[in-house]
Amino acid sequence: MRIRKHHVIGTLAAIALAVLLALEALSIGAAAIFNRVAAQQGMLRGSVHVEKLFAHINGHVRFEGLVWEDEAGNPVLVVPEGSFYVKPLDVLTGRLSSRSLTRVELTDAAISLHIRRDAQERPEIDFVTPSEDFFALMEREPPRKKRKGPPLSPEERAAKAAQARAAREQQLANSIANFNREGRRLDLDLVLKHCKVEVLYEKRHYLLGGAQLTASLHTEGVTRLDFSSGGFGGTMVGRGVSMKGTIDARPSPVPEVRLSVLASEVDPSSLGFGMDIHDKMTLTANFTGPITHPVGSGTVSLPVLSLPGLAFTNVTGRVTYQGSRLDFTDVTANVYGGTFAARGTYDLDARTYHLEGHGEDLSAAKALPGKHLKCLVALDIAIDSAGSARETVTSGSFVSGPGRYHLIVFDRLSGRFTDRYHDLQFYDADIEMAGGHIKTETFRIKDRKLTLAPVEVYDAEGRLLMTYAQGD
Numbered sequence: 322m323r324i325r326k327h328h329v330i331g332t333l334a335a336i337a338l339a340v341l342l343a344l345e346a347l348s349i350g351a352a353a354i355f356n357r358v359a360a361q362q363g364m365l366r367g368s369v370h371v372e373k374l375f376a377h378i379n380g381h382v383r384f385e386g387l388v389w390e391d392e393a394g395n396p397v398l399v400v401p402e403g404s405f406y407v408k409p410l411d412v413l414t415g416r417l418s419s420r421s422l423t424r425v426e427l428t429d430a431a432i433s434l435h436i437r438r439d440a441q442e443r444p445e446i447d448f449v450t451p452s453e454d455f456f457a458l459m460e461r462e463p464p465r466k467k468r469k470g471p472p473l474s475p476e477e478r479a480a481k482a483a484q485a486r487a488a489r490e491q492q493l494a495n496s497i498a499n500f501n502r503e504g505r506r507l508d509l510d511l512v513l514k515h516c517k518v519e520v521l522y523e524k525r526h527y528l529l530g531g532a533q534l535t536a537s538l539h540t541e542g543v544t545r546l547d548f549s550s551g552g553f554g555g556t557m558v559g560r561g562v563s564m565k566g567t568i569d570a571r572p573s574p575v576p577e578v579r580l581s582v583l584a585s586e587v588d589p590s591s592l593g594f595g596m597d598i599h600d601k602m603t604l605t606a607n608f609t610g611p612i613t614h615p616v617g618s619g620t621v622s623l624p625v626l627s628l629p630g631l632a633f634t635n636v637t638g639r640v641t642y643q644g645s646r647l648d649f650t651d652v653t654a655n656v657y658g659g660t661f662a663a664r665g666t667y668d669l670d671a672r673t674y675h676l677e678g679h680g681e682d683l684s685a686a687k688a689l690p691g692k693h694l695k696c697l698v699a700l701d702i703a704i705d706s707a708g709s710a711r712e713t714v715t716s717g718s719f720v721s722g723p724g725r726y727h728l729i730v731f732d733r734l735s736g737r738f739t740d741r742y743h744d745l746q747f748y749d750a751d752i753e754m755a756g757g758h759i760k761t762e763t764f765r766i767k768d769r770k771l772t773l774a775p776v777e778v779y780d781a782e783g784r785l786l787m788t789y790a791q792g793d
Contacts (some may be wrong), residue, residue: 333472354533367391380409395450398429419505426512455519504718507540524670526555544568558660575611582606593708600626606642617642645670672708696724715740756782
């Protein structure tokens with residue numbers, strides 16, 4: 322029995338030693354294994370190359386200088402450094418599959434994603450050649466790891482961008498899939514560190530710098546993710562964005578999301594508000610529902626908002642998201658000592674919007690300092706824009722309470738107005754005083770030139786006393 326026991330222990334030890342030696346041999350030949358697997362895999366169209374590869378017997382593989390190129394030789398994914406974990410037993414048995422990977426970590430990577438919908442409205446994610454704007458972003462913010470070799474000349478950068486643009490246009494037009502999962506299951510942890518990410522979705526185009534991601538990916542279960550970025554540009558420009566939540570792939574045929582999103586210091590002008598507005602706003606939202614058509618609700622806030630002739634502070638409100646449409650409700654603000662309430666809609670794809678609001682107790686003295694006009698004003702205003710300053714129209718009406726202009730005392734000011742790109746017009750202006758009215762049908766300021774319709778003075782009984790015409 323003792324001999325048999327020692328025989329069993331010795332056999333187990335020999336097997337363990339053989340496994341360790343096999344794993345050590347595999348780690349030494351990791352580059353050859355990687356090249357063989359990269360050539361045989363069917364998920365990534367084109368070719369994948371690495372400059373350096375370091376493997377450990379526990380399945381941890383570290384690499385440097387990974388480049389994935391499409392079949393035309395254009396870069397699809399560039400990763401200066403990273404690592405992944407692979408199941409050692411799968412390597413030993415040669416049964417490598419999409420589930421052999423348990424963790425992937427990418428550092429300083431440049432990733433360009435195209436999201437589209439298939440015939441069943443399910444989302445498809447593909448990796449594409451970076452855009453010219455994305456190449457420019459990479460040149461402005463080079464990876465922390467220095468690029469080997471001399472820097473590209475302006476001509477080389479231009480040629481590289483032109484080649485990438487042609488490849489990209491072909492990929493998007495012909496729906497060439499560089500990444501084809503073909504039903505393969507993925508169960509792994511994905512980590513991005515200080516990456517640059519480009520996302521194209523329908524008419525939207527986002528450029529994200531300093532991207533950080535921790536995600537537990539399960540293509541047939543629940544994926545949990547925590548994402549943040551530094552400055553972002555493209556369709557929307559801002560200081561940073563964060564996203565946290567889950568994507569549940571179990572509902573068929575479209576996965577469902579539960580995501581919380583925060584976009585900070587967004588530049589309104591980048592959204593096409595058409596009035597050169599650069600006061601920073603913060604947007605929050607909680608999205609739920611099918612990943613292709615989620616519905617979101619959240620808040621909007623701006624410490625300061627400067628519109629032509631109006632300076633708002635403490636702007637807050639509710640916002641709902643559905644598709645490309647944003648609806649703003651319960652918006653409140655302070656303006657010139659008074660209060661303001663507003664609502665509106667904005668189309669993210671068409672970049673058109675309509676806003677309307679009502680203000681009470683606005684101080685004319687604060688709105689027009691040094692003009693010696695003192696009264697409180699009620700204001701109704703509407704802003705409609707087709708996406709540019711030339712296509713933005715502001716209109717509304719106003720009425721005041723009793724007040725004073727220099728030594729002139731009045732009971733009421735009223736009128737209507739429109740403002741169309743350097744063309745400000747007032748209609749039905751009326752100054753009501755104890756002794757009568759001063760009226761004019763319109764006066765106009767276009768390109769800083771004043772055009773004034775006849776001004777009529779009436780007595781208290783409504784009789785016309787005098788008419789003043791411009792040029793008299």
